[in-house]
Amino acid sequence: MQKNNIEAKTVIQVSNLYKDYQTAAGPFPVLKDVNLRIENGDYVAIMGPSGSGKSTFMNILGCLDKPTKGKYVLDGHAVATMEENAVAGVRNKTIGFVFQGFNLLARSSLLDNVALPLVYSGIEKPERHKRAKVLLEKVGLGKHINSRPNQISGGQQQRVAIARALVNNPRLILADEPTGNLDSVTSEEIMALFGELNQEGITIVLVTHETDIAEHAKRQVRFLDGKIVQDTLTNSHSLNEVL
Amino acid sequence: MFSAMLGEAWHAMGANRLRTFLTMLGMVIGVGAVVLMMAIGQGAEASVKRSISAMGSNLFVVLSGPPNVAGARSATGNAPSLNVKDANAIAELDGVAGVAPVTMGKAQIVFGSNNWNTDILGTTPSYLDVRSWYLSSGYAFADSDIRSATRVALIGKTVAQNIFGDDIDPLGKTIRIKQSPFVVLGVLDSKGQSLDGRDQDDTIIVPLTTAQRKLFGNQLPGSVRQIIVQAESDKAMAMTEEGINGLLNQRHNIREGADSDFSVRNLTAIANSAAETTRTMSLLLGAIASVSLLVGGIGIMNIMLVSVTERTREIGIRMAIGARQRDILMQFLLEAIVISIVGCLIGIGIGVGGAVLVSIFTKTEVIVSTNSVLIAFSVAASIGVFFGFYPARKAAKLNPIEALRYQ
Ligand SMILES: Nc1ncnc2c1ncn2[C@@H]1O[C@H](COP(=O)(O)OP(=O)(O)O)[C@@H](O)[C@H]1O
Ligand SMILES: [Mg+2]
Numbered sequence: 001m002q003k004n005n006i007e008a009k010t011v012i013q014v015s016n017l018y019k020d021y022q023t024a025a026g027p028f029p030v031l032k033d034v035n036l037r038i039e040n041g042d043y044v045a046i047m048g049p050s051g052s053g054k055s056t057f058m059n060i061l062g063c064l065d066k067p068t069k070g071k072y073v074l075d076g077h078a079v080a081t082m083e084e085n086a087v088a089g090v091r092n093k094t095i096g097f098v099f100q101g102f103n104l105l106a107r108s109s110l111l112d113n114v115a116l117p118l119v120y121s122g123i124e125k126p127e128r129h130k131r132a133k134v135l136l137e138k139v140g141l142g143k144h145i146n147s148r149p150n151q152i153s154g155g156q157q158q159r160v161a162i163a164r165a166l167v168n169n170p171r172l173i174l175a176d177e178p179t180g181n182l183d184s185v186t187s188e189e190i191m192a193l194f195g196e197l198n199q200e201g202i203t204i205v206l207v208t209h210e211t212d213i214a215e216h217a218k219r220q221v222r223f224l225d226g227k228i229v230q231d232t233l234t235n236s237h238s239l240n241e242v243l
Numbered sequence: 244m245f246s247a248m249l250g251e252a253w254h255a256m257g258a259n260r261l262r263t264f265l266t267m268l269g270m271v272i273g274v275g276a277v278v279l280m281m282a283i284g285q286g287a288e289a290s291v292k293r294s295i296s297a298m299g300s301n302l303f304v305v306l307s308g309p310p311n312v313a314g315a316r317s318a319t320g321n322a323p324s325l326n327v328k329d330a331n332a333i334a335e336l337d338g339v340a341g342v343a344p345v346t347m348g349k350a351q352i353v354f355g356s357n358n359w360n361t362d363i364l365g366t367t368p369s370y371l372d373v374r375s376w377y378l379s380s381g382y383a384f385a386d387s388d389i390r391s392a393t394r395v396a397l398i399g400k401t402v403a404q405n406i407f408g409d410d411i412d413p414l415g416k417t418i419r420i421k422q423s424p425f426v427v428l429g430v431l432d433s434k435g436q437s438l439d440g441r442d443q444d445d446t447i448i449v450p451l452t453t454a455q456r457k458l459f460g461n462q463l464p465g466s467v468r469q470i471i472v473q474a475e476s477d478k479a480m481a482m483t484e485e486g487i488n489g490l491l492n493q494r495h496n497i498r499e500g501a502d503s504d505f506s507v508r509n510l511t512a513i514a515n516s517a518a519e520t521t522r523t524m525s526l527l528l529g530a531i532a533s534v535s536l537l538v539g540g541i542g543i544m545n546i547m548l549v550s551v552t553e554r555t556r557e558i559g560i561r562m563a564i565g566a567r568q569r570d571i572l573m574q575f576l577l578e579a580i581v582i583s584i585v586g587c588l589i590g591i592g593i594g595v596g597g598a599v600l601v602s603i604f605t606k607t608e609v610i611v612s613t614n615s616v617l618i619a620f621s622v623a624a625s626i627g628v629f630f631g632f633y634p635a636r637k638a639a640k641l642n643p644i645e646a647l648r649y650q
Binding site: 089099105117164 | 246247258557559561562563643644647
C-alpha cells in the first residue's frame with residue numbers, strides 16, 4: 001500500500017454540494033451546502049440521525065450518484081465531468097465499497113466474490129485468484145475460499161466484503177453502516193480490521209450511528225438535516241464546530 | 244475478460260437448470276424442426292430431380308382416349324385409339340427425334356420356383372433411345388424381333404433381383420410370362436423412382452408385336468395405348484406438339500372443334516412443374532419451422548427479462564465494484580447467446596437424428612446439407628443476439644443505487 005504516498009495529498013474535496021431528489025411532489029432537498037475535505041490516510045466516521053442524508057452523501061462520494069449542484073474532486077479528478085466508463089474505472093480501482101448488507105454474490109464462491117472486481121480491471125484468472133486468496137487469508141478466511149456466502153456467519157461475510165473492497169488496492173474505502181447487521185463482538189472485530197487497514201495507509205470513510213463504533217475513527221463528522229453540524233477529532237477531543 | 248464472462252454465463256445457466264432447459268427447449272424444437280423440414284424438403288427435391296433426369300429429355304407422351312377423362316381411360320378397357328401407323332407418321336414430322344409406340348399390361352412371371360408380378364411393356368427398340376435407358380448387361384432386341392414377334396425380354400433390376408437373386412446370371416435364361424417362355428436378352432440399368440413414385444425397375448420390356456399378339460392379344464391389330472415422342476431440342480417442343488395434334492386430328496378424321504380421341508402431354512413440362520411444387524413445398528416447410536424458431540427466440544427474451552429483474556441487486560453490486568454498462572450488457576447478451584447456441588446444437592442433433600429416422604421408417608430420401616445446418620445455426624445465433632439485446636440493455640441501463648436497494 002506504499003503507492004498511496006506518492007499520490008495527491010487530498011483524497012476528497014467536496015465544496016458547496018447540494019443534492020435534491022426528484023419526487024412526485026417536486027424536488028426534495030437532502031444535502032444542503034455540504035463542504036468536506038478528507039486528507040490521505042484519514043479515518044472519518046460520519047454520524048447523524050436516520051434520514052439526515054448520510055447514505056446520499058456516501059453514494060455521491062462513491063460515484064454511484066451525482067450531486068445536483070456543487071463540486072466533488074476525488075483523487076484530483078472532478079468526478080462530475082467524467083464520462084460513464086471512466087467513473088466505472090474509478091469505482092473499480094480507486095474506491096472499495098463495504099455495505100451494511102454485505103452484498104456478496106450468493107451463487108459464487110468466496111474466492112470468486114473477492115476476485116470479481118479484478119474481472120472488470122481485465123486481469124487474468126490465475127492472477128485474480130492469487131490476489132483474492134492472499135486477501136481472504138488476510139481477513140482470516142483462507143480456509144473457506146470455496147465456501148458460498150450462505151455457509152458462513154455475518155461477520156465472516158463482512159470480512160469477505162472487505163477483502164473484495166481491497167482486492168484492487170484502492171486508496172479509499174467507503175463503508176455505509178458496515179456493522180449495522182452485526183453483534184457488538186463481531187462489530188469490534190470488523191472495526192479492528194478497519195483500524196489495521198488505516199494503519200497501512202488506506203483512507204477510510206464510514207457511516208455509523210453508534211458512538212462506540214465512531215470512537216475507532218480519527219475524526220467524526222456529524223450530519224443533521226442534510227448539513228454537516230460538527231467535525232471533531234476523536235483523540236484530541238479538540239472541538240471544531242462548523243456551524 | 245471474455246472467457247471470464249463466458250464462464251459467468253455458463254454459471255448463471257447452471258444456477259437454474261430447469262428454467263434454462265425449458266428456455267432452451269424452444270430453441271431446440273425450432274432448430275430441430277428447421278433442420279428436419281429442410282432435410283425432408285431437399286430430399287424430395289433431389290429425388291424429383293433424379294426422376295426427371297432419368298425420364299429422358301424433351302419428351303411427349305401421346306395417350307389414347309379423350310383428354311378430359313384422362314385418369315379413368317386406360318383401366319376401362321375400351322379399344323385404344325392409337326396404332327403403330329400413327330407412330331410411324333409422327334416419326335416423319337419435322338423436329339421429331341424419336342418415336343416409340345408402347346402397349347402395356349401386368350403379368351405373372353416365373354423362373355424356377357420364383358414368382359413375380361410386374362409391368363410388361365411392349366415397344367420398339369427406339370424406346371430405349373428416347374428414354375435414354377441403357378443396359379447393364381446383355382443386348383437389346385432389334386427391329387427383326389419386332390417383325391417376327393420373337394419371345395425375348397429385357398428385364399429391370401427389381402425383376403432380376405426377385406426372380407434370379409444375386410447368384411444366377413439372368414442372361415440367356417428362359418422365364419415364363421403368362422405361361423409362355425421368353426429368353427432374357429438383357430438386364431436394364433437402374434432408373435429408380437418415377438415422378439409418381441413407381442419403381443421403374445420393376446418392369447419387363449418385350450417387342451411390341453410379341454406383347455400385342457402373344458401376351459395381351461387385343462381387339463384391333465396394331466393398336467397401342469401410348470406413343471412416346473422425343474423432340475430434337477427444347478426449342479422444337481412447341482412445334483412438335485402442334486405437329487402431332489394436327490397430324491393425328493387429320494388421321495383420325497376429327498373435325499375442328501370436336502373432341503379428339505387422343506391427348507398429347509408434355510412430360511418435360513409436367514416434370515418441371517413437379518420440381519417447382521417440391522421446391523415450393525420445401526420452402527413452405529422451412530417457413531413453418533422458422534416460426535417455431537421465432538417463438539423460441541421470444542421465449543429467450545421472456546426469460547432474460549425475468550432474469551434481469553431477479554438479479555437486479557447483483558447488477559447493482561457489479562456496477563458498484565466497477566462493471567461498466569457494456570460489461571453488464573455483454574454478460575446478459577452472452578447468456579442469451581449461449582442459451583440459443585447450446586439449444587441450437589442440441590436442435591441440430593435432434594433434427595439430424597429425426598431425419599435419419601424418417602429416412603429409415605418411411606424409406607423416403609432426406610438430405611441434411613451443411614448449408615441447412617449452417618443456416619439454422621446462424622439464424623439461432625442471431626435470434627439469441629436479437630432477443631437477448633433488449634433485456635441486456637435494460638440491465639445495463641439500471642441505476643446502480645436503485646439496483647443495490649432492490650430487494
Ligand atoms: N431515491 C430517493 N428518492 C427520494 N427520496 C430519497 C431517496 N433516497 C433517499 N431519500 C430521502 O432522502 C433522505 C436522506 O436519506 P439517506 O441519505 O438514506 O439518509 P440516511 O442514510 O442518513 O439515513 C431521506 O429523507 C430519504 O427518505
Ligand atoms: Mg443510510
